Amino acid sequence: MKGGILALTLCLLPAAAFAGGAFSTTPNGTPVLWTGNVTWRAETGPIKGGSDGNGGGGGGGGGGCQLTKSLDISNSQAVDIVRAAFAAWDSVPNASINIVEGPSLGTDVTFDNIEDFWVGTFFGGTVGSSVTAEPCYSGVGDCLNSVIFDSSEVPERSIVDAIQGECARYNLLAFAAILPQQNNDPPQFTISSPQLKSSQMVISGACVSPVIAPDPSCVGNPNFSSQCPAGGISLQDLQGTVTHEVGHYLGLDHTLVNKQNYINCVTGSGTCDLEDIPTMIGFFVPGANLSTLHYDDKVTFAKYYPASTMDVSGGKVIPGTCTIKGKVTQSNGTTPLRCEEVVARLNNDPSTAASFISGSEVRRFTQGVPGLSGTSGKTQSNCNPDTGQTCGDYEIRGLTPGTYHLGTHDFKGGGNLAGFVLEPCTPALADDAQLDNDDQMTVNCVANTVQTQDLKSN
Template sequence: MQKTETSPTQPRDMKLFWQTLLMTVFIVSFTIVCTEKAQAGNPLYMAADNTPLIWDTTQTIKYKVDPKGLGKLSYSESVALVQIALSVWENVADVNIKFEYLGPLNEALNADNWESVASNNIYAEAQDTTNMTATQSQQQHYVVIGFDNTGEIMTAKGSANATGVQSITGVLGTYEDPQFITSAHVFINGLYYNGTDNDAVDLNLVDLLAIVIHELGHTLGLDHTLFNYDIYQDILSGSIDSSNARFLPTMFPRFVQSTGEHIVSLHPDDIATLQWLYGDGATGTISGEISDAGGSPVETMLVTVRNTASPLCEAYSQSTSILCSDLNTSPSGDGQAYFNASYCLDGYQLGTYQIPLLENGSYTIDVQEIPEQFSSSIARFDYSVREIPGGAEFYNTLDEANEDTFAITPVNFMQYNLYNKDIVLASTVSGYGDAERVGYAYFETDPLFETTETNDTYCPETGDITEDMIAETLSQANFAISSDLQEDTQTPIGGCSLRPLNKTHKTQSLSFLCITLFALVCLSTSRLVKSL
C-alpha cells in the first residue's frame, strides 16, 4: 500500500510516495498472506522450518492479466509493461526464474469480483488438496495481475483513500513441507495513469514501471528494506536533490514521483537477496546476533552491512528476528493473527541476522532503531518495534556492553560466509549524532569511507531506461497484439523466456527480444546484478 506526499522543491509538480504493500494474513492449512507490513534484504515469509518461502523454480511462474488494461493503456500495452517488469527480475544472474504468460483473465476485475477471482486462482482452503503437492499447486494456479482503474478495489481492500494507494500484493504459500509460494495476486491502481489529475496526479511511464517492478518483487518473496531511509526523508523535505533516490533500493517501501529511473534498475541489496533465495547456494552472507548488555537477544533492530568503498549504494540490510517462522503468531483480536517476534519458536533467533552480499570487499556493520513512521513497513512485526537500548552502534572485534558505539572494525568479505559478527548493544549513548540512528551524512564525512559515491555501475546519477524507450515498446506491443478483446478472440497464450542469451554481472541494457504476429512483447533488461 502506498501514500502520496509532496516535496516542496522537486522539479515536477508534486512528489508521490508509496507506502508499504497492504497484505492481510489468513491462517489456514496454508499460509495465505497479505499483511500491512514488510522488508527486501529480507525474505517475505518463512516456512515451518525457518526457510524462506520461494517459488519452485523447476516450474514456470504462470500469470494472467486483467483484460481491461491499466488506466489509459490498452490491454496489449499493459501486458508489455508487465513483461518488461518481469524481465528485470528474470534477468538477474544465476537465478533460474521463468515466467509464463497465459493470456487475459476471463473477466475484468472490479469491486464485486476481485476477491473471488483472486482466491479462486490460488491454493485456497476450500479446495481438495489432499493429494496435491505444492509443485502441483503451482502448475495448476497462476499469478493474477489486476488493474484498479477507479480505486474501488483499493477501497474494498481497506484503504480509506484510494487515491493514496498505488498497489497491493498478496502471496500464498504452503507452510509445511514442501515449502513453496504457489500463487499470488497484484493490483495496480490505474488512477495514477488515466490521463487526468482530477483523482490522482498521473505518473510517467518510468514511474509506473517502477511500481510494477516493486510489487513483482513481493510476488517473488522479497520484503521491504529500510536502509538509507533518511535519504528518502530529506528528498521529501527538499533538503537534498531527488537524484539521491539512486541510493534507495527497488524494494524501499515508499516512492518519490519522477525518480522511477533509479528504481527500474535493481540495486545490490535486491539482487543479492534474490540470488540468496533462488540461486545455487553460492551467495555468501554475513551473520551474527544482536543482544543487549544483559545478553538477551534484541528483535526488530535494523542491521546494515556497507561496502566501505560505496557505503550508500552498496548497502545490504535485514531486521533481526525476520528469520523467525511465520506461524509463530499472537491473535490480534479481530479474527486475524499477526506475527510478533516474541513468539519465535527458537528464542535465540530473535536477535539473529543473515545478510547476503554481492561483492568482495571491506564492510562495516551497523545496527540502529527502525524509525517509528516505518514500523508498519516491516514484515510480520507488530506495529510496535523495539527501541534501541543505548544508541546506534557499529561492529568491532572487542565489542563490550559499554564502549564507544562508533568504534568500527571493518570485516573482509571474500564470497564465503562470515559468522558470529555479534554486537552487544550499549545501555547508554556514547556515539556520534542521533542516539537511535546513523545518518547518511556520517558515511560522507568519516575518512574510513570513500566519499565519491558516483558508482556508475549500481547507482548511476542518470538511469538508462527512459520514457521514450518504454513508450516505443508499448506502441510496438499495440501493433503486435490487438487490444480489443471482443474483436481479437485469439489473444495468444503461452510463454516466452525473458532471459537474454548473454548476461554479465554488472552491465544491463534494455533489449527488445520478441514481438511476434501473435502476441508477447518479451523485453529483456540485462540490468541484472543491480537491485532496484
C-alpha cells in the same frame, strides 16, 4: 486451503512496511518461496482508459467526483509493463528462477467479476471470493495467479477499494499477495509449507497522470487520503511500482537499507540520492526509479533464488560472492536482540548496501498475528530458537567481495518512519535513538568465505 491472504503494497503515504528479507516465513523460520515455474496470468482489460462495463472510461462518478480525460494504457501496454517487471528480477546476477507468462485470464476483470479472479474477501470481509489457490497446489482445476488491472474511474466500482477499503484508490498504486498453504487454525492460520505456487496482483490506473479528481466523501477517512498526489504519477513511476509488486509476487518483503537517505528524500533536508532508494522500499518516493534494482534488491533476491550454492567453513555461499552472518545483541553484548535491521555497506557506500532483519528466520512459537500479545503475536518474545540459533541471528548472503561497514538500526524517528514496522515484529521497537548503531565496524568479506561478526545495538 483456509486462511487469509498475505498482502503488501507500495503506499503513496506512510503505512506498514518491512525490511530486507522474505515476504513471510513458516513458524520454523523457513522463507516462503516459489518452487518450480513462477506462472503469471494477465487479464484482457486496460490499466487506464477503455470501459469497465459501467462508466469506466470517463463518465460521471459518485462521491461528487468530476473525472478528467484518461491517458489510455491499453492491455498490450499493460502486459508489456508486467513483462518488463518480471524480466528485471529474472536478470539478477547469481540468481535463477523460471518465470512463465501463462495464458490470459481471458476476460476484462472488473468490479462485477473480481470475486472470480481474486482470492480473498471484499468490502471489509463481508463478501468472499468464489475461487481459491488450491488448484495451484493440487493440479486440479484452474490455477489463476491473476494479474489484474483496475481501470475504473468510478469510485463505487473501484477494484482497489473493494479489496483494500473505501478511498484506497488514492493511496495504493498496486498491491500483491502471496497465497501459501495454511492450516485452519484461526487466528494464526499457520503457514504449513514454505513451497509457494500461487500469488496475485492488482495494478491501479487511478493515480496515473492525469488523475481522477479528489473525492469529497474521502475527506476525513482515517485510513486513506482523499486524493492522488498533485500531478499524478508518470509511466516511469508506474513501471517502478509494478517492478516493486512483482518482487512481492516472488516472495520478497519491503526494505529500507539507507534510512538517513530516505529521511532526507522525504523531508527535503540533507542530501537525497534517489539512486540509493531500493526498489523494495515500502513508500512511494517521487523521482526514484524503482524499475532499476538496487544492490539490496539483487542481493536479497539472489539469496532466496540462488543459481547455485556451496558449503564452506561456517556455512553456505553463492560461488564468487561472500556471506556475513552473526548475531545482534543488546548493548550488554550478551542478550540477543530480535528485529533490528543489520546493514552491510561495501566501502561504506549506500549504493552497495544490503540488509537483513535479526531473528527473522529463527524458529517462533507461533505464526504470529499483529495485535496479539506474547508468543501469539508479532512480538520480540515470539521467538523459540532451535539448537544453535539465537533470537538475534542474521545472515546476508550473496555479497560482492570487499570491505563492508556494518551497523544496525530500527525503523523509527524522522521522515514519517512511524509507519514502518519490522517483520517479524509489530509494532517496531520503541526507542530509535537508543537502538541505532549505524557504523560499528568493518569486515573484509573474501570471495567464497563466510565471515562471522556479532553486532550490538546502542
